[in-house]
Amino acid sequence: MKFLADGMLGKFARWLRMLGQDVTYSAKYTDAELLKMAKDENRVLLTKDFELYKRAIARGLDAFYVQGSTESTRLAEVSSRFGLTLEVDMDKSHCPICNTKLQPAPKEQLKDMLEQNTYTYYNKFWRCPNCGQVYWQGAHWKQITSTLAKAQQKKIK
Numbered sequence: 007m008k009f010l011a012d013g014m015l016g017k018f019a020r021w022l023r024m025l026g027q028d029v030t031y032s033a034k035y036t037d038a039e040l041l042k043m044a045k046d047e048n049r050v051l052l053t054k055d056f057e058l059y060k061r062a063i064a065r066g067l068d069a070f071y072v073q074g075s076t077e078s079t080r081l082a083e084v085s086s087r088f089g090l091t092l093e094v095d096m097d098k099s100h101c102p103i104c105n106t107k108l109q110p111a112p113k114e115q116l117k118d119m120l121e122q123n124t125y126t127y128y129n130k131f132w133r134c135p136n137c138g139q140v141y142w143q144g145a146h147w148k149q150i151t152s153t154l155a156k157a158q159q160k161k162i163k
C-alpha cells in the first residue's frame with residue numbers, strides 16, 4: 007500500500023514515513039495533479055479537503071478523509087482504517103524528508119558528521135541514501151513514542 011498526502015498534511019506525511027509507509031508529498035501539487043498521481047501510481051489519497059476527497063471517490067480512487075486536528079488523532083484514524091502499525095522500526099522507516107528507505111549506518115562512518123555528545127552517547131544510526139540525512143533515537147525520541155502511545159489509545163479497536 008502506498009500513500010499520497012495533500013498539501014495540508016506535510017507533517018503527517020513525515021510521521022507515516024517514519025512508520026515505514028511509502029508516502030508521496032509536496033505542498034506544490036494541485037488537486038488535479040493529486041488525483042492523477044493517485045490513479046497513475048495506485049496511491050491512497052490522504053486529504054483534509056472534503057471536496058477533494060469526494061472528487062477522488064467519485065473517480066473510483068482509494069481516498070481517506072483525515073479529520074483529526076492533532077497528529078496522534080490522525081495517526082489513530084489512519085492506522086485504524088488501513089491496519090498500520092504504530093511502532094517505529096527504524097530498519098523499515100522511510101526518510102521523513104524525502105521518502106527514501108533508510109539504511110543502517112555504521113557509527114564510525116559518521117564521526118565527522120555528528121556532534122561529539124551524540125557520537126559518544128548513541129550507538130545506532132541510520133542514513134538516507136538519497137538526501138544523506140542521519141537519524142538516531144535521540145532526546146526527541148520520548149516525544150515521538152509518547153505521541154504514538156496516545157495514538158494507540160485513540161485507535162478504534
Ligand SMILES: [Zn+2]
Nearest residue numbers: 101104134137
Ligand atoms: Zn532522505
